[in-house]
Amino acid sequence: MNKKTAGRPRIRTPRVELHPASVKYIFKGHPWITKDKYSLKFPKGSPFITAKLDEVKNDDAKFVVMLNDPTHDSVLARIWRIGEGSSHLGPKEFYFELRERMQASFEARGNIDNRENYYLAFGESDYLPGLFIIRLKDRILIQFYANFWNHFESDVLKIVKDFYPKDTIWVQKRNLKRKKEFYCATNKQLKEDNFIIEEFGVKYQIKLNQFYDIGIYTDMAAIRDRVKDNFDEKSVLNLYSYTGAYSLFALKQGATNVTSVDLSQKYLDWLQENLVLNEMSEDHESLCMPTIKALEKFKSEGRKFDLIICDPPSASSDGKKVSKAIDAYKDMIPLFDMILNKGGKAHIFLNTHSITRKKFENKIKEYIGNRKISITGSLKLTGDCPSLKGFIEGDYLKGLTLLKK
Missing domain, CATH: 3.40.50.150 (Vaccinia Virus protein VP39)
Incomplete structure (x- = not known):
């Protein structure tokens, strides 16, 4: 765990109320809480929020813990986990849960061959809401699609570095306005990166931090x-x-x-x-x-x-x-x-x-x-x-x- 995470005190997770339709969608597997009269009341200061699901007759799910994202244009929270017991989530517990999920996602890509570009993590589908990670030969591009990750950016970086210590790591903040926000996390002096990858026998020129998209x-x-x-x-x-x-x-x-x-x-x-x-x-x-x-x-x-x-x-x-x-x-x-x-x-x-x-x-x-x-x-x-x-x-x-x- 990095120093920023280790020193954080445990904070009680704020309890919120969800729209009845949101509760129904949660049980259908939908991982987003979008903007409505309930979610507009979510607190601004906490990275995590929780809601009771007792009104739903399902003994296997009593509460939901969500990643709070009150500044997003439309998706104000993303489902992290559903379960029984304690409904609180602190930075320390989150770090270890995040690491387990990222490791599982990385290991699931062990059979990718014939191409040097593939996703190590594909957001909600890998139970990593708003977090996408692409391997590009010996570079890794971390893409944040949710402002929530600003709170835990250093944790994501530490985990990626632990699993891929030799790779050059880039970070991109994706946004609806398509504003270019890149930086190299392993070499702060590196402002741009041009290199070649191969996919199914074809070579492609990749350009990082020159345009919003990277070339493939x-x-x-x-x-x-x-x-x-x-x-x-x-x-x-x-x-x-x-x-x-x-x-x-x-x-x-x-x-x-x-x-x-x-x-x-x-x-x-x-x-x-x-x-x-x-x-x-x-x-x-x-x-x-x-x-x-x-x-x-x-x-x-x-x-x-x-x-x-x-x-x-x-x-x-x-x-x-x-x-x-x-x-x-x-x-x-x-x-x-x-x-x-x-x-x-x-x-x-x-x-x-x-x-x-x-x-x-x-x-x-x-x-x-x-x-x-x-x-x-x-x-x-x-x-x-x-x-x-x-x-x-x-x-x-x-x-x-x-x-x-």
């Missing part, structure tokens, strides 16, 4: 591996390509040619760095333009593709207007129908927890209408990104496979 989406890695057989001898279109993970992966898997489209020249330049790094530039082209304009261009030119990858941000702007991904598909689906070869596929994604998987599928069916396209499968987080039963918000990355008949 690790939660997509297991999905890339799942669809790897779809690229061989295919003409591939990668929309919203970012730094080109799917583009490079497609070329590695035998795609005949790949076209990447993104609105940001900055990210396309980064993609080009990755292409040069892998000696793959020959069968690739980049287009810097809005996705709809690119699709209309391909339609007018009569260009066809065998496979489309489409992973838009939950909301994007072309400089004139902001559009939600779910709405953008209304215009994209008809164009997919026109530029896909017969028998061609599209892997399309929605990256938001505010729309359920069922609603996403129903909307896409509506946009397809009577066109010769059908939904043939679904894709979801897997592998080092496990799901938690009862936690719909944790199922934020939703994918569908479309087939052109």
